[in-house]
Amino acid sequence: xxxxxxxxxxxxxxxxxxxxxxxxxxxxxxxxxxxxxxxxxxxxxxxxxxxxxxxxxxxxxxxxxxxxxxxxxxxxxxxxxxxxxxxxxxxxxxxxxxxxxxxxxxxxxxx
Amino acid sequence: xxxxxxxxxxxxxxxxxxxxxxxxxxxxxxxxxxxxxxxxxxxxxxxxxxxxxxxxxxxxxxxxxxxxxxxxxxxxxxxxxxxxxxxxxxxxxxxxxxxxxxxxxxxxxxxxxxxxx
Numbered sequence: 001x002x003x004x005x006x007x008x009x010x011x012x013x014x015x016x017x018x019x020x021x022x023x024x025x026x027x028x029x030x031x032x033x034x035x036x037x038x039x040x041x042x043x044x045x046x047x048x049x050x051x052x053x054x055x056x057x058x059x060x061x062x063x064x065x066x067x068x069x070x071x072x073x074x075x076x077x078x079x080x081x082x083x084x085x086x087x088x089x090x091x092x093x094x095x096x097x098x099x100x101x102x103x104x105x106x107x108x109x110x111x
Numbered sequence: 112x113x114x115x116x117x118x119x120x121x122x123x124x125x126x127x128x129x130x131x132x133x134x135x136x137x138x139x140x141x142x143x144x145x146x147x148x149x150x151x152x153x154x155x156x157x158x159x160x161x162x163x164x165x166x167x168x169x170x171x172x173x174x175x176x177x178x179x180x181x182x183x184x185x186x187x188x189x190x191x192x193x194x195x196x197x198x199x200x201x202x203x204x205x206x207x208x209x210x211x212x213x214x215x216x217x218x219x220x221x222x223x224x225x226x227x228x
Contacts, residue, residue, distance in 0.1 A: 043204050043219035103154040
């Protein structure tokens with residue numbers, strides 16, 4: 001049973017435009033959500049997180065939105081840059097329990 | 112962000128031998144460390160969670176006698192792949208969370224590419 005779902009395996013966005021990556025979860029006990037960026041043969045790099053008591057968290061070009069009623073979160077990157085091309089993982093945890101990852105979305109930024 | 116160092120970054124071993132992978136938190140004390148495995152073009156699969164000074168908790172389907180995890184100190188966890196076989200070839204990644212780790216991010220090591228020949 002997949003508790004964290006990223007239904008789009010890949011996404012292509014023009015440079016300078018907004019990239020929106022989506023994530024759904026099923027476990028209502030999750031109270032902390034994270035986004036990681038990963039390049040091949042490297043460990044994931046933490047990008048941004050959000051607690052379940054908030055519905056938005058912004059850090060520079062990255063904004064994460066959380067819709068608890070829909071069990072949905074999204075990562076917005078604006079403006080998109082060539083260096084943003086990577087695989088993005090959505091992740092969630094309940095308290096200090098293990099972090100569960102989605103399958104990832106490969107983002108391609110087009111010139 | 113905090114630094115997690117994983118060593119070695121790649122290793123090739125013969126079938127039947129054992130391989131040890133180290134994961135160190137360099138600038139914080141990690142009460143909890145996680146070990147993941149990633150197959151090509153697939154997500155990160157959590158193998159086990161280890162808390163300092165106690166036995167690791169393995170995910171369903173992960174053989175605890177094959178993947179030995181030791182978390183002897185607050186800055187070091189090791190994963191030993193025992194009697195490795197070619198199907199164990201994969202990318203293994205550790206991550207660590209610090210004290211008061213509720214609602215905090217986990218920091219990841221660089222990963223270890225294991226090839227069993």
